[in-house]
Amino acid sequence: MPFKESRSLSKRSILFFSLIMLVKSYFAWYYLFEDGPTWTTWLKEIPFVLLLFCLIEWFATKRKIAIYMLVNLLITVLFFSLIVYHNHFGIIATSQVFGQVKQVGAVKKSIFAVVHPQYMLIFVDIIIISLVMLRRKKALAWKHSMSRPSNRKAVAALFCVSLVMCMMNIFPNKASMNENVKAEQMGILNYEAYALLGEPEEEPINQAEISQAGIDKTKGIQTLANPVMYGAAKGKNLIILQMESFQNFLINLSVDGTEITPNLNKLAAESYYFPRFFQQVGQGNTSDAEFIVNTSFYVPPDGPATEMYAPKDLPSLPKLLQAQGYDTATFHTNEVDFWNRGELYDALGFNRYYDKAYFGEDDTVFYGSSDEVLYNKTSSELARMDQNEQPFYSHVISMSSHNPFTIPESKYKMTLPERYEGTLVGDYIRAENYADYALGQFMDELKSSGVWDNSVVVLYGDHRGLPIFSLKDDDKVLMEEILGHEYNERDLINIPLIISATGITSPSVKEQLGGQVDILPTVANLLGVPLDYHIHFGQDLLNQTHYNLLPQRYYLPTGSFVNNEELFLSGSGFEDGQHYTLSGDGTELLQSTEDEFTRALELLRMSDSYVTQLPDREVKDESSSD
Numbered sequence: 001m002p003f004k005e006s007r008s009l010s011k012r013s014i015l016f017f018s019l020i021m022l023v024k025s026y027f028a029w030y031y032l033f034e035d036g037p038t039w040t041t042w043l044k045e046i047p048f049v050l051l052l053f054c055l056i057e058w059f060a061t062k063r064k065i066a067i068y069m070l071v072n073l074l075i076t077v078l079f080f081s082l083i084v085y086h087n088h089f090g091i092i093a094t095s096q097v098f099g100q101v102k103q104v105g106a107v108k109k110s111i112f113a114v115v116h117p118q119y120m121l122i123f124v125d126i127i128i129i130s131l132v133m134l135r136r137k138k139a140l141a142w143k144h145s146m147s148r149p150s151n152r153k154a155v156a157a158l159f160c161v162s163l164v165m166c167m168m169n170i171f172p173n174k175a176s177m178n179e180n181v182k183a184e185q186m187g188i189l190n191y192e193a194y195a196l197l198g199e200p201e202e203e204p205i206n207q208a209e210i211s212q213a214g215i216d217k218t219k220g221i222q223t224l225a226n227p228v229m230y231g232a233a234k235g236k237n238l239i240i241l242q243m244e245s246f247q248n249f250l251i252n253l254s255v256d257g258t259e260i261t262p263n264l265n266k267l268a269a270e271s272y273y274f275p276r277f278f279q280q281v282g283q284g285n286t287s288d289a290e291f292i293v294n295t296s297f298y299v300p301p302d303g304p305a306t307e308m309y310a311p312k313d314l315p316s317l318p319k320l321l322q323a324q325g326y327d328t329a330t331f332h333t334n335e336v337d338f339w340n341r342g343e344l345y346d347a348l349g350f351n352r353y354y355d356k357a358y359f360g361e362d363d364t365v366f367y368g369s370s371d372e373v374l375y376n377k378t379s380s381e382l383a384r385m386d387q388n389e390q391p392f393y394s395h396v397i398s399m400s401s402h403n404p405f406t407i408p409e410s411k412y413k414m415t416l417p418e419r420y421e422g423t424l425v426g427d428y429i430r431a432e433n434y435a436d437y438a439l440g441q442f443m444d445e446l447k448s449s450g451v452w453d454n455s456v457v458v459l460y461g462d463h464r465g466l467p468i469f470s471l472k473d474d475d476k477v478l479m480e481e482i483l484g485h486e487y488n489e490r491d492l493i494n495i496p497l498i499i500s501a502t503g504i505t506s507p508s509v510k511e512q513l514g515g516q517v518d519i520l521p522t523v524a525n526l527l528g529v530p531l532d533y534h535i536h537f538g539q540d541l542l543n544q545t546h547y548n549l550l551p552q553r554y555y556l557p558t559g560s561f562v563n564n565e566e567l568f569l570s571g572s573g574f575e576d577g578q579h580y581t582l583s584g585d586g587t588e589l590l591q592s593t594e595d596e597f598t599r600a601l602e603l604l605r606m607s608d609s610y611v612t613q614l615p616d617r618e619v620k621d622e623s624s625s626d
Contacts, residue, residue: 014053014150017068020125021049021075025188027122028079032086033184044187047165049075054159057150065133073126075189080122082188087116088403090469091554092183094195094302170194176572178557185572204609212535215606218599219539219549227543231528233501237386237455238321238393238523239446242289243435244401246461248275248494249483250432256417260433263440264498267459270507271500274541276582277514278562279493281463282554287339289462289516290330290395294318294348296520296536298551298607301558310343313617315534317520319349321393324529327351327385331378332397333359333368347617350395354381365407371400371435375442383449391454398435403465405431413437425478428465453502456526458519461495464555468492490567490580493555497541501526513548513564513582514541537607551600561592561600568592 025045029037052071060067085093173185174194183191216223251268253260281288284304291305292298294317300308318328328351336342336355345353359369359377368374378396385392400407405427411434420426446452468487471479479487497514499505499522514522518538524531525540539548550562559570562582569578574597579589 013064013068014050014057017053017072018046018049020072022046023125024076024079024122028083028188031083031119032092032188033180041187043165044169045189047162047169048187048189048193050158050162051166054155054162057155058152058159069126069129076122076126078192079188080119083119083122087469088467089555090180090467092180092188092191094192166190173572177559177570178572180557181572202605202608204612205606207610207613210535210606210610212531215535215537215603216539218602218606219537220547220599221539221544224543227525227540229504229542230525232504233456233526234528235391236501236527237382237391237451238326238527239382239451239455239457240293240393240395240519240523241439241457241459242286242293242395242397242462243439243459244286244398244462245403245405245428245465246401246432246435246495247465247491248277248461248496249491250429251275251496253429253482255420255429255482258414260414260429261436263436263443264459264496267443267500268496268498271498272505272508272510272542274497274499274510274512274514275494276511277460277495277497278516278550278552279461279463279495279555280516280550280552284339286397286399286462287341287344289460290341290397291344291348292516293460293519294395296517296534296538297611298517298537298604299553300611301553301604301608304339306340306344309611310340310347311616312347312611312614314347314349314611314614316348317523318351318393320524320529320531320534321527322349322351324527325390327388327390327392328394329354329381329385329392330395330397331374331381333370333374333399335368338367354378365400365411366402368399370411371398371438372441374398374400375438375445379442379445379449379451382446382451386449386451386454397462398439400438401428401431401435401465405465407431407434419474420478423474423478424470424472425466425475425482432465456499456501456504456523458523459496459498459500460516460519463495464492466492488580489556489569490582493552493562493567499523499526510541510545512541512545513550513562515548515550515562517550518548535610537603549596549600549603551604553604558604559597559601561596563592563596566590566592568597570597 022042022045025041026037029041053068056064056067056071082093085091169186169190173182176182176185186194250261250264251273252265259265279289280292280298282299282304283302284291284299284306287304287306288299291309295314299305302308322328328349330345330350331354332341334356336345336353342353356368359373361369363370363373365371374396378394382392382394385394400411405424407430412430414430414433416426416430420429443452446455466475466479466487468489471487476487483491497519504526515538518541521531521536521538521540522542525542547564552560552562557570559574559577561568566582567580569580571577574594577597579592581590
């Protein structure tokens with residue numbers, strides 16, 4: 001190749017790869033942001049790319065094309081990962097999320113379910129260039145041209161201009177509350193860099209300044225001197241059932257005349273049923289629900305509670321009940337080290353856990369033994385525990401209705417209408433129908449052994465099942481048919497709560513607002529367990545019936561909350577937020593207040609401050625398991 005042509009290629013190298021990155025940036029924006037790419041996208045993404053490319057031009061004298069290709073590949077993998085994650089969770093992932101990559105192998109079926117073929121187009125250039133490079137003459141010519149030195153003054157000037165543009169994208173948008181909005185305002189790469197380098201941590205509130213009275217005042221509630229039903233179930237066993245991916249719209253749902261959850265429908269009709277109940281989990285999903293229910297604290301701002309808070313000596317429901325003479329145990333068919341559960345269970349103070357080592361690997365559905373195996377072995381163990389003089393608390397975690405909901409045909413307990421076949425909604429309904437079938441067997445076993453009548457049974461969903469961003473057009477049509485309106489965030493986070501205690505609870509639909517953080521104080525009231533020295537961010541739903549404020553994070557942007565009338569989604573702040581009513585089609589605009597917005601953020605800050613300042617626990621040499 002003549003020298004003149006080589007020099008021309010050298011000048012074009014940074015432009016060539018910048019154009020590739022521009023195309024990929026537009027591709028990523030199309031999938032990540034509601035409005036897609038705009039003319040400003042290149043101003044937000046290319047400056048960061050040029051920073052990296054300038055460093056290559058400045059320092060790389062050999063193997064320059066390989067380094068360009070490596071940076072290209074890394075950014076491509078990042079964009080691809082963000083698209084896949086957003087399709088499932090509706091969230092722009094950061095390094096905190098990618099730090100959980102060790103969990104990928106365990107949930108690969110769920111991941112593959114949200115990887116669409118069109119996403120792979122982002123790798124086309126890498127494949128084409130790699131094929132070209134296999135042709136020796138062209139490869140040598142290209143490498144030769146890329147190795148020629150660039151004008152260092154021009155590269156330095158371009159670097160400085162790019163750095164200034166990155167700073168202009170980042171710093172004016174740091175205060176935005178909504179993480180997705182912040183990523184769009186900053187640009188994806190700037191946002192990821194900003195999140196990686198570390199957003200300045202908010203100054204924690206001194207733990208000594210955090211009191212229950214202060215929490216209640218911030219929530220807008222008052223503690224009652226003589227709460228109703230206090231100690232009504234004193235001395236009874238407590239069984240808490242956590243239903244995998246179970247959303248509230250399934251209760252009393254029939255599809256072409258077929259009940260989807262007949263056992264839960266019957267239980268809800270005979271018990272206290274709370275239809276206005278909402279998830280509050282974070283990155284840890286199911287394990288976060290376990291944490292919230294057993295502590296009445298909010299999830300951490302970054303990372304799963306099992307990682308961030310497990311080192312702490314956590315005040316908890318198991319410890320409260322052990323002080324009242326209870327035996328405590330938790331049941332889950334997966335391995336205990338998944339999501340660091342072993343450490344969480346030690347921090348919560350459970351006497352023992354039952355995991356895959358106990359349940360075995362027969363009749364496996366997704367990540368552990370089926371719900372039928374879970375309930376069969378658990379019911380036998382609870383019957384044994386019930387023979388002891390001391391009452392027990394058991395937390396039972398179901399899992400067979402896990403995303404992507406493609407249960408084995410041997411587990412089908414219903415025939416879907418043709419229009420549901422081959423859809424995510426159809427698979428979800430069939431999986432939850434099986435979960436209900438297995439639960440019905442469990443309830444029958446507990447009743448026949450006498451355990452049911454001796455117990456308070458609490459049942460709730462752990463988190464949403466149907467991600468909004470994963471739904472195809474056919475799924476959206478089916479959801480609108482089911483709900484009578486377009487599926488939205490309000491429906492996404494709405495889960496059921498059912499409380500049943502023989503001779504104590506009666507058929508009743510409880511319309512008060514509640515969240516997972518409220519379960520601990522509610523059951524403590526029923527069991528007559530004082531919370532005088534247990535800081536909690538939930539409220540007793542049997543007494544605090546007029547008002548509730550439920551801060552949200554992770555699944556919804558920070559600053560979002562649910563109040564009695566609506567779900568509020570934060571924008572850059574409060575003024576540009578979105579409002580969804582909790583009734584009707586969700587489109588009638590009601591008014592959440594900026595005061596509630598401020599108080600919701602303050603509650604999260606109080607919880608974060610309190611838990612992070614708890615003393616570290618003494619780590620056991622070995623976890624106790626059966």
